[in-house]
Amino acid sequence: MTTADAEPSPLPAPASVPGRADAGFEITARHGAKARAGVITTPHGPIATPAFIPVGTKATVKAVLPEAMTQLGAQALLANAYHLYLQPGHDLVDEAGGLGAFMNWPGPSYTDSGGFQVMSLGAGFRKVLSSEFSGGVSARTASGEDDAVAEGKERLAHVDDDGVTFRSFINGDVHRFTPEISMQIQHGLGADVMFAFDELTTLMNSRRYQEQALERTRLWAIRCLAEHARLSFERTHRPYQQLWGVIQGAQYEDLRRQAAHDLGAMEVDGWSFDGFGIGGALEKENLGTIVGWVTDELPEQRPRHLLGISEVDDLFVAIAAGADTFDCVSPSRVARNSAVYTRTGRVNLTGARYRRQFAPIDESCDCYTCTHYTAAYIHHLFRAKEMLSSTLCTIHNERFVVRLVDEIRAAIPAGDFDALREERTAAYYGAPR
Template identity: 70%
Template sequence: MPASSSAPASSPALPGLSHRQSEFSFSVGTRLTETCSPSDAQVDANGGAFLGRTGTITTPHGTIQTPAFIAVGTKATVKAVLPESIAELGAQAVLANAYHLYLQPGPEILDAAGGLGAFMNWSGPTFTDSGGFQVMSLGSGFKKVIDMKNVDSSGPDDAVAPGKERLAHIDDDGVWFKSHLNGDRHRFSPEISMQVQHQIGADIMFAFDELTTLQNSRAYQEESLERTRLWALRCLTEHASLTASRVGKPYQALFGVIQGAQYEDLRRKACQDLGAMPFDGYGIGGALEKENLGTIVRWCNEELPEDKPRHLLGISEPDDIFTAIENGADTFDCVSPTRVARNSAFYTPFGRFNLSGARYKTDFGPLQDGCDCYTCVNYSRAYIHHLFKAKEMISATLISIHNERFVVKMVDDARLAIESGDFFEFKAETLGRYYS
């Protein structure tokens, strides 16, 4: 259905939900434009006003000072890193994946354990995404949503990435997909996604949505946007029912997910539609061209309610993080810090380097001079280089700790820079050094 002809959004009757929603809150702290005075040239280069801000998200399991990077623990673990280590390096929250936990060990196991946090021995706030990205990935074979490669936008809407098999099929009611573990056939719908996420028990959940790719035509993007709007209403209805029936459980916040790909009118329409619904916050999702990231985030945040938090799904490169922050994203997540660590890559203020190089064999300094993480305080580049060459599992653990700390601290410092009034200077210094 074309965006211009879809019915106006209407919120379902959700008796009792508003009372429970008071257990979750967000408050704006300092706005970027209150402490910094960007030049006209900076505003023009950004394409519009800067919407960055600090804030506080309050959940039943603690607070999150924003902007904040959320560590990804896809299967109830940040790969190769103990939950205690994630807390020690300063991460405020972790995000797990509903699709993966649904398949293994099953949401009923997490429910019986007391929820995601209790199951993985993490006492802080938790997120679960809805599985929408996995549906897209199973359906199209694409593994990234930012700056997709090998995309021919003139191709058919049901095209798949080269060498991939379509494992998911979408209809207006939901999705059929094959398990990547054993090939079993499963059904996900907005209602099932809510049931699964309520059992998993995270503090913040995301509504089930259809994530399109840059491959899809404008006509399909419009059709998909309407499908996601209707699914959002169904998610809210099921969420209210489950919240009422699961007496004694902590309140779980529900975020609506904004789609619309690279189209301004579709993004703004999605924000207006879902912004009128009683969500606790919003996720900005979908396929993005890297060069348009800031523009798309700004479009969305110009429309979304200012008193609700906004989470940008799936970014961790320093330039993307600063772009997201200054355009109003409050939280974001990505698997990249631990994924690259497993291939011996480590972050420094001067860029990303690969520890497998021979020059590190006798380098007895830390991964990063001055870094306060457990790895840098206790181990040398030479030792971790040896661990990788010897294929010892602890090698990935040590670099993952450092990489997570690097990104978490960079975002923490950006938050402090907004409050102190030197955000743009901090951004220029950080990115100038990192990409030099």
Template identity: 65%
Template sequence: MFEPLHDAPDSRARTGVLTTPHGQIATPAFIPVGTRATVKAVLPETMAELGAQALLANAYHLYLQPGADLIDEAGGLGAFMNWPGPTFTDSGGFQVLSLGAGFKKTLAMDAKGVASDDVIAPGKERLAQVDDDGVTFKSHLDGSKHRFTPEVSMRIQHLLGADVIFAFDELTTLMNTRGYQEESLRRTQAWAERCVAEHRRLTTERADKPYQALFGVVQGAQYEDLRRRAARDLVPLGFDGFGIGGAIEKENLGRITAWVTDELPDDKPRHLLGIGEPEDLFTAVESGCDTFDCVAPSRVARTSRLYASTGYFNLKVAANKRDFGPIEEGCACYTCQHYSRAYLHHLYKTGEYLGATLGTIHNEHFIVSLVDRIRASLADGTYADVKADFLGQYRSK
């Protein structure tokens, strides 16, 4: 399933090939996020044209709407969204617990306040309650009550039919106490064991379906002993690969992921969940991660924040109003080949949907291409030069 190819001589970075029923993924690889079976505002065909090798969707959202059974009836996630390549689904734990705490995507990652075991965003209602068996939560759509357990998450993901699926885990924030982190880790390990058992049962029951690779998820917050213990405890369970999850402060990203990859086997792929900013990609690769996903490129594009080699910028600012050049000279994306900054400025200022489409195409291409460049440089030994060149320009502003 996974074949490591090149190891960098001076870091944990490596290249490899991840083989799935719907094609191979050359790693390192960025996996764009299509939360509800779509990368917002962009055709699946366009995602393939800009270089995406795989897409990731979210089990929580697809369970609520349109329903995992409907997607199974349609032939699985790829067939449903007209995407012929590999697909990933996360377990739903991120959304169940982050929305439950009211933080949505941020999860108090920059929190510096007093530790607490009842973390909730100011002015928000708790939508999720965790116990040793699973999580009871209210839908963010209509307030209806639902329950996820490891077995439920596995059944949903089997119905969705992605090539790579993730074990159900408890996501904590950096505001939780050390004691709660330890309790959560015990719970996540027990859930991982239940996920493996249910995955095996469903694989046998649905033997006519392509095999789905199950990745265990390593938690442990910012504590080295917990992260290392979590990784070591997951390895004997026989997972096909591993995800590295949890809220991680940017300045600690490399150190924490390195703790984890040190404990994981070399012949299994490692996926870093929720990381996709340009500078973070170098850190992730150097710490030994093979794939990573993040909704950021598409989300920030919808607000007119676009990436360029000299750093990101806001296309709505007045300086772009009469700039008839592309977003970035030399960029091979469809947007830069056919549209000007002035036109995109107009689209964003007037609220036209096409602005989000063209901006997302550029941002996703920028990140996918950057990781492609990193992968090629690891193979030919020029990684240090590529990193220095990119970051030197990107930080120049």
């Protein structure tokens, strides 16, 4: 990558930005071909990896106090740039002292670029990840119409080479995101880790469109680096924020490898990415293979974040393939709908069997919920439609996933990764995975 592709104005040298030299990643242990434990250094504290990063979309993990997230062991939280841009606005969060100060979260924080929500909430250009189109995946793919709109939906997002124009899901107002605007929003939010603006694609897009979107994402990444450099130098009154590039390419090996190689080697006037996110559509059965393609090509000494996973087997697969951190809304989302994780699988607490279970959700769990309340009580709360049900189950589910990844992290230097994987997946699914 040459600087000829970047904006022509000279950029400040990375060494001239206070705190950038302190941001880093150290690998402390390895297991097998790719699994590793390490430490990400941020201005708000270290993140021991592998680590699960709970999602606080609108600067809150729904139904749970930030203090409770600290108590259950969360090392960092991830907020959503798209939602916080729309409400209350990144300028207000910046005025409050940044995301952590605004929400009373003392630890490290992440923000995504806003690209996922702009695209997926847009309903156009086949950006909807769920199967909202009639006819099934094969029929949708065969149509070859990459700009089709889901039945009964209005197209809210329009992509061009410069950025994305979209309508707010709140009031329908028109907004514009470009790589530069995404960087300005995320710098205003002040998270320790930010992600470059990328174009989300899905498995429903044609190969031709995947190639076009990947090239757009590459060019946007160059612009993100340039704007990040400018803002980092301009905002030295704030702690340095890491910028991670996002690898797309859907299910295509050559596209995934090319994207990882391009962003891994990308440099704009001495500025390169501090880490990388692995995004886009990933079929569960191919998760490890696709993550492996990407980690083959990425720099070894940079952290890798896999966006959107929290299932027990997926975590083991991703870590074995070389991923370091993960985020997902599922633990809190399913908790609010009475589904909880246990060592022996996922259960629904509204079931009649829990009406008289005067014992914790999971006897082996050390979370606040399981050490203070019975499944029978929480069953009652859901039946009575009491808000406390969401709080207690979210605490339990988030602790379950955080603790599992903590156990995996401890197993890597101990040489117990494979044994732990067999034990935990066999207990959860009924057979090892």
